[in-house]
Amino acid sequence: MTDRDEPKAAPSNGDNCVVVEGDRTFSTSGYVVSRPPVHIADHTFPMPVPAVQDLLDGLPxxxxFLMPVHGPAGEIVDFRIVAASPDAVDIGSRRGKxxxxxxxLETYPAVAGSDxxxxxxxxxxSGGRYEGEPFEYEEVLAGIPRRSRFAVRAAACRGGLVVSWVRLDTGEREQRRLAVMQRLAGMGWADWDLVLNKITWSDEVFAVFGRDRALGxxxxxxxxxHVLPEDLPGVGDAVRQLLGGGRPVDHTFRITRPDGEVRHVRIVAEAELDVDGTPVEVHGFFQDRTGMHRAAQEVLEHQQAASAQRGLLAAEKDLAARLQHALLPLPQQSLRLAGLTVDVAYHPLQEGLNVGGDWYSAIELPDGSALLVVGDVAGHGLDAVATMAQLRFTAKGMAVTGTPLPEILTRLNTLLLHTSGRNYGTATMIMGRYDPATARLSWVQxxxxxxxxxxxxxxxxxxxxRGILLGAMTEPVYEEATLQLLPGDHLLLFTDGLVEIPGRDIYEGLARLARAAADQVDNPRILDALVGPESRHDDTCVLHATL
Incomplete structure (x- = not known):
């Protein structure tokens, strides 16, 4: 080695700063020295902060560079950063300057009292250099705790410290993230080196196959x-496609694990080819899709069950509609009874889909009087229709035999309470008998x-x-009222669907109906005006009688 090839001798200075970076050691004078640094004779020279910053600007x-902060007694109470390398990054993602x-201690309080x-x-x-065990530090940023590990080195320099560090957990964190992602997705990566005949699996692939890692x-x-016999042709085609033609594969099949459990596994892989087009490496992943397959099966079963249930409901609604149409053959009709003109309209909320318990009767009795009835059974469907039929025909039968109106309601109440084998619930009802000889209407409710x-x-x-709804109590009292009808009078009997609006007071609906009826009193199609689609929020039945 010539003199020119030999390293320069660094100026001798006991206060010279030594910065360790990788396998090289720099002095503040810019000379390369050995590691660990050799003893350098005393030599003093000024080292202002800009010079330190210039030095750190050249370091990767x-x-x-830290300067101590002293307390009243001269003790070290803190350190302050006076210079930083451009690439420096701390745990809070602060960079360089x-x-x-x-x-x-204010910025990294967990350092206090630590090694x-x-x-x-x-x-x-005392001088020298510090290089301790990896230092773990946790800081809460934006409400999220972050824990990191650092390898830290420190060296004395001109009354301060040159501190360098390497973050150790970045790669580990990424590996943990990858492991968590694989575990949550039930998948793992696999590499096949076809030249060296070397295979590498991630831990999750061993878990997918239930295979002991010691077996490789x-x-x-x-x-x-490992594939079920029924799925072998498809797997064979996929392997030949991958290894023979180098074409990517995405195939799902079933395997039997060592514990006998059958799992649904997906393989997605592609090959790297050499210049001749021959596969030399294969990269891909296996995914355990058993849970997704089971979920899909459950969804299918639920869909089939829901479809069957919809079929049953449709059949029930169709039967209910047919039964109700048989009981009320005409949803709207006009009759002439005992000198009265009676118009009736019945409108379910959804025609043919939501059959309810609203009903009416308008017949002439053997004595020449007219029976006018409107009722409303709680609920919808077959039970409501059956209750409606019981009440309608029983009421008509008793009225034909001349039973007083209050007694009819009392017996209908008993019918609801004691009908064997079926819970009919409750019902409301208004019933009147009009005598044409006296133009008097007797009515109960x-x-x-x-x-x-x-x-x-x-x-x-x-x-x-006085009169409580049917089916509410065992010994109700029903009273009768009378009304003398005059020529030109209009009388409306109706169910609550005509006046009830969800979320509003019933009296508001009654007032609205009174105003609308007064406005339409001369309209020959008054029922059409009062029972329009926009005014219906439930099944509606209205009976309009005029003298």
């Missing part, structure tokens, strides 16, 4: 031995809304006689 990685001026802190103080007081991975040629009378164009609701 993370390095800072963003760290200059920060206090160590790292004692190392800093010891190096500053299986080759692509051995894969069919069971928990029903009052009739609306329009006389001389003015609407008013009739006072309601």
């Amino acid at each position: 990685g993370s390095a800072t 963003e760290m200059v001026g920060l206090s160590i 790292l802190w004692h190392g800093y103080v010891s190096v500053l007081e 991975p299986i080759t692509l040629e051995e894969l069919p031995a 069971a928990g029903h809304l009052p009739p609306l009378l329009l006389r001389a164009g003015q609407p008013r609701y009739l006072p309601v006689p």
